[in-house]
Amino acid sequence: MTPLDVKQDFPILTQTVNNHPLVYLDSAATAQKPQMVIDAIETYYKYDNANVHRGVHTLGQRATDAYEGARETVQQFINAPHSKEIIFTRGTTQAINIVARSYSEKFIQPGDEIVLTPMEHHSNLLPWQQVAKRTGALLKFIPLEKDGTLSETAVKQTITDKTKLVAITHVSNVLGTINPIKEITTYAHEMGAVVLVDGAQAVPHMKVDVQALDCDFYAFSGHKMCGPTGIGVLYGKKQWLNQMDPVEYGGEMIDFVELTDATWKELPWKFEGGTPIIAGAVGLQAAIKYLENIGLDKITAHEKMLTDYAMEQLKQLDGVDIYGPTERCGLITFNLKDVHPHDTATVLDSYGVAVRAGHHCCQPLMKWLNVTATARASFYLYNTIEDVDRFIDGLKQAKEFFGDVF
Template identity: 60%
Template sequence: MFDSLKIKEDFPILKQTVNDEPLIYLDNAATTQKPKQVLQAVQDYYFHDNANVHRGVHTLAERATRSYEESRETVRAFINASSTKEVLFTRGTTTALNWVAKGFGDLVVEEGDEIYITPMEHHSNIVPWQQLAFRKRATLKYLPLTEDAVVDMEKAKEIISEKGKILALCHASNVMGSIHSIPRLAELIHQVGGYIVVDGAQSVPHTKVDVQALNADFFAFSGHKMCGPTGIGVLYGKQALLERMEPVEYGGEMIDFVYDETSTWTELPWKFEAGTPNIAGAIGLKAAIEYLQAIGMDEIERHEQKLMAHLMPQLSDIEGLSIYGPTDHTKRTGIVTFNLDGVHPHDLATAFDMEGIAIRAGHHCAQPLMRYLDTPATARASFYFYNSKEDVDQFVVSLKKIKEFFNNGFI
């Protein structure tokens, strides 16, 4: 039986007080905490197997290489890629999206072509496409959203044209919590001969992802948002497209042969992994995936839905509270973004911190979305499987106390 309180015992960092209050960590959309199993896996690598991968023939190098490539296979199975050749290790989602925009976008986008994104994208899924449009003199277009903060499919059908080459969007929003129908959008862009690039940073940690069922051409996510280490991420790409795509970093490991004037590239996936990779990060990511799978991705999603079902009715009773994103909790991840009348989000976050509750405030690397919502900033509480109903209740109690303080000057 799922027990978030028992699970919380695996996370040493959560066993502390902040401002003399028990820590309640609700900033999971920014980064998640790491269970001791992941920390142990990284430590074991450095204690016992630390060596560079692939080229060494000594025992430590062979053990490190085996662990590193086993991690790739674990990722492949986790997202149901058809081959480990389709799994590239990166520094994170941002790096992965930049690789696609530069290495693939420069190949397929020409002057006058169209690139489509949405107003709710993280800056890492906006700026690379802006730069691609600048380089190629292409047109960047924003697809409109529905009231539930997903792409308006009917309007998208009108906007996406034969000039369309790239559709880049998040699987789940880091602000609104809304979830896009990737297969339907993939069909739209494929019909005009274009490609879909998916930012999966906010979906992979929370729900079962099958990249083949999504029909994504490229799919990116980060380890640190799914209980893994920082500095490790994944770019999935269909093998035929990765064969065409150019590397954007050059050096050791990614070459086949270096002549005096030219060089040739090695085979996938190492063609894109120049230099010494984040070996410990990949090993830690494997441990994180195994940890999530032991709990069960369906169980994780179900638990977060229960938390939202418990939270949303309580928030609706608070006067002066604006909540952004779908009103139906079944159509959102465990993210609640909100504003309280008359209180700046940064003041809200500071007040929550005094209660021992970690939330985030600001534009969440989504300034176009803030303009779309006509607000300079918002507060955001993001829940994960180690959060409990008790955490939800304390969050609501603290929110009411904070509102009372700012309205009347006392708690």
């Protein structure tokens, strides 16, 4: 397959950093924005800016149409059965917290089990820690195999008929592990549990079909998929969302208010209190159209090509530890022996190469890896073979520099 040639669509990638052309390898943290998305947001603010749902004037109607049109675009993008099952949030974190707060108040009891994995991002760990403390539920963790994957045996030994909810990442933001969500969901449902999937690292890189996965909740963020910051999505099956109470109260989400009581709008608006993230939804819709115009299958194949190539080059370097399974999604987490990853990232930045360094909001996973931090290079549709070569050259320079130091 011909590699993608889309870098020219992203204005930010035309700049130099430290006198070198920018090589951006931190898309797992946040992706860059194509001109199409920037233009969509600018156009909304220039010509259509108004509040939604309430105004009968022309601008109000245009803003409402844009906002609800974005909801329908998201529905189709992840193949949700109904647009009312799409709730706009500030991001994956808020989406997960809505479920943790609202679902747990209705359905989690003392002694119930909540199952996670040690590879969860803090956003899909801390909310469930609080649920356990608040309700008396028990947290359980599916143990990882040596390569950072989940085995069928471990899944079935951990999820039991006491499990009320399984909260699991679709793709690990550290290991790149692609978890078998469909198989986990099938077994969890057999045990009577519901499943929430953290899709922040999956939706930007592969086609996601929530009906095929049969998950009960799916959360993701716009900024990791070429959309703006401050917008995310919670998909939830109507059978659960209809039973759950709002977690934020105020304007927009009410049906009728009296001095001492109120009733709520129907789905999805009862979960979208206050003026919603209108421009963010417009930008997210543009990002989805951009990705779909290219094709998610092409994006997946392009990232695999880059990742495989980078892995081959890294394995030829002495003194590099690589973490995670052979089959992975678009990122490589690594360390130079005896070099702190912050130092590695600083040297790479001096050559214009941007990578992530730290614990990646996964401190329990760092402990499992027996490290305090790692460096991470993550690839996306706008990266090229030349970017990977610049990354490898920068690492060679870092190895020489620190070899001289030590």
